[in-house]
Amino acid sequence: MISAWLIALLQALLCAALAPLLVGWVRKVKARLQNRRGAPVLQPYSDLRKLLFKETRVAHTASPLFRIAPYIVFVATWLAAATVPLIALDLPTARIADIIVLVGLLALARFFLALAGMDVGTAFGGMGASREMMVSALAEPAMLMAVFTLAMTAHSTSLVSVMEHHLADGFVLRPSYLFAFGALILVALAECGRIPVDNPSTHLELTMIHEAMILEYTGRHLALMEWAAQIKLLLYGVLVANLFFPWGIGAAFGPLALGIGLAAVVVKLGVLGAALAVGETVLAKMRLFRVPAFLNLALLLGLLGLLSHVILEVGA
């Protein structure tokens, strides 16, 4: 029991530690694809370190909520990530929160992120908050539909049970899974603020969504916000990787199983990160009002997945 909690703690720390690496990897691959040399893969760590020790400035007009928000955003995102089985199944943390709680924790983080954007009283902050809430209002139901498809198949909303069911089932190509997979990919792009929904490296004011909300943050507050965003990217990567391709994840707590689990998830994330980089190089950012069509597609895919499951697969 104690060892299980220790491994859970280790996994949570690993989540936070690996997140900047994933972002560094994506940036590196993207740079190479664009014939640039790019910053080192470990650059995000240096950025975080620099920000954490820099002086923190807060606008005169900011309320206390502005200073609390980074902590809540970071902690809620991290807690959500800690409940996703990363290298081993059946951890005690996974029982604290199921898929719906995970979506709820991310929504909590987003709520405070949007409020922080509106707090200083600048036009850009409000703009970012308004757009973020619109995007998430359409993305969140799509996400729930996608995970409900999996949950209904496994008869459980616990991530561990879903993965165990999938592992026990072997490799079966279900139409519902394909739909859910498509939906989850689209949602992940929107929620993590990647191209074609939002551009993480934009500095053009009118196209920003996520960047507009954290525009007023500096120093350690900014570091926490950035880190939370990186953890969120990792979280979605792990969700996509481990929910649909759970093979390799450690079923026992032995060092060998954990080692294989870690290696497996690093490889899976590496592939996903490279795919993301290719996608971001090939695609252009959409106009804001094309985004709802994109997300409606995600919602539709999710719903189709759920319907094809209950109609085609339950009785059969």
Added chain:
Amino acid sequence: MSASPALSLAFLAVVLGLGSSAISLLAGRQPRVLRLLAMPLVGLCGLAALGAGVLALTQGGSVSATLPLGLPWMPWHVRLDALSGLFLMVIGLVTSVLGLYGPAYVRSFEYGRDSLVALGGFTGLFLVGMLLVVLADDAFLFMVAWELMSLSSYFLVAFQHENAANRRAAFLYLLMAHIGGLTILLGFGVLAAFGGGFDFDAMRAATLSPGWASVAFALAFVGFGMKAGLVPMHAWLPEAHPVAPSHISALMSGVMLKVAVYGFIRVVLDLNGEVQWFWGVVLLAVGSVSALMGVLFALMQTDLKRLLAYSSVENLGIIFIALGLALLFQATEHSMLAALALVAALYHVINHALFKGLLFLGAGAILHSTHERDLEQMGGLLRRMPWTGYFFLIGCLSISALPPFNGFVSEWLTFQAALQAWQLESGVLRSLIPIASAVLALTGALVAATFVKVYGVAFLGQARSRHVRRARVVPFGMRAGQGVLALLCVLLGVLPTQVIHLIDPVATELLGTGMPQAGASGWLWLTPISAETASYSAPLSILALALIAGLAIWWFKRRTVRGVRRCDPWDCGFAAPTPRMQYTATAFAQPVRRVFGLLFEIEEDRTTGEDGVQRYRLRLTDRLWGLVYAPVARGVESASRRVVRLQSGNVRVYLGWTLATLLVLLWIISGA
């Protein structure tokens, strides 16, 4: 009269409510009496109701009594069982808080022109009406209490009647309350005809054919749904709720709508016998539409209280989705799942009473301190009214169904019930439930957007008008009232297993099965079906949240190289922002308005005035007004124009009509 302490406490609550009303009526021109005596009595009445409800829930079973009132051959029956107990508790929770909040709030009316006699008198009667509805055990007392509740709340809506819009809202409310009351009466008529009596025991014993049971269901659904504000019968709600004084709005939105839910559950699950599966489908459909339309209209509002009223439509939609699931599962003989869905609905009933009460009290505090209901004039209130600001934040987080607050638990339970749809045999039903849950998910996300808008525009940023900039902290009583509700919101979010344990007797009483497995893995873990299927540990998640956040803050406090320094906002280096450059509530809602544009009737124009100033005007109306209400109103008008022809003004013609009516009646009687 009765030996049961729970029933005695309930009677005490009724007597206290009547007492509060009588004192206000007698006090006449002494405005202070209302504040010092009548409002505290309301609070005591709430406490008594709360005690009665909790006792009835924990003791189990039911107690009944016959009152020496009513008609000679039809005395009034009262009965207190688990279902009544739960709703007594809901009434008691919000009402007892008003005992704290009310005295300070009504003080602002002491120097106005409005009649405090009416305010105090009708508040007491309103409470008594709601208490008696919940206690009634025969259709006669139920209808008397129901009308008492409707009529007294009409006078409270019309309280500030100098304003024509308020009078219009009150009239619309009165009209729709009476159409609803009429259909409820007809529903009871169907049940009484088969049961052979107006008391509920006779109705329970009766067996109805599926056709007649469905007629009774339809009548009850329309009647109670009208009171609960389900779309398309919601038109009165966003008009009537905001114009009442804020503590009454809290009562109307938080409690009166729940009394309608009580009536519906009582008639459909208790009195009406065998449940049909398509009732559940109707509820799912109407609930989904209400939830989605309610939240979309809420998001578009700029009047804070109106926004909260629309959000009540949405929350009642969620409750009815959960009830629909309960009916579906009950009709297909999955009682365990039906119990889960019913518990989810009842949990949301309690939650909505708490957070909507809290938010209306918060809106009242803002109104008290700034005389402003318009979001576009607010801003920066968190720094001017910190207590109200933090309590309101808890309300916003709870209503947006975010963990670890209470709204999340009930929504989570509803999702869990919906996810058991695979157990149903019928493929059609299996595919309907996911669509309803998609709507529920969309609603949840839009609610979060709505309350980010409310909180961000009202409490954050900078003040957009001078009187908001000078807002003052409200008196202690008002803060305490909000604080109690905020605390309850947190507690109900963190300790779900205890709450479910409290609600469980209701499910056992109505469906024959409870949720014994909910707390089977200990109080830390909420496992509605089994530990493998789903589990949620609110205490542990809040512990982890607090622990990590505490550690992070401690680490920074210790290691910080330099402290936080204040500076001007950056804003991409543009000119220093003024309050007018902030995003407004209308601007915030613009993307969603555009995405869901088809659902609204939008009039929008930009004009340049003679002074060269550009003006933007936006008018957004409910399409249902044109589609449903206007044709009905026109139909009624043309019908009444035809009836006018009978009224010639000639006495002989009138006598002729009277004679003809008499003859027809005599003929009918002799024929029978």
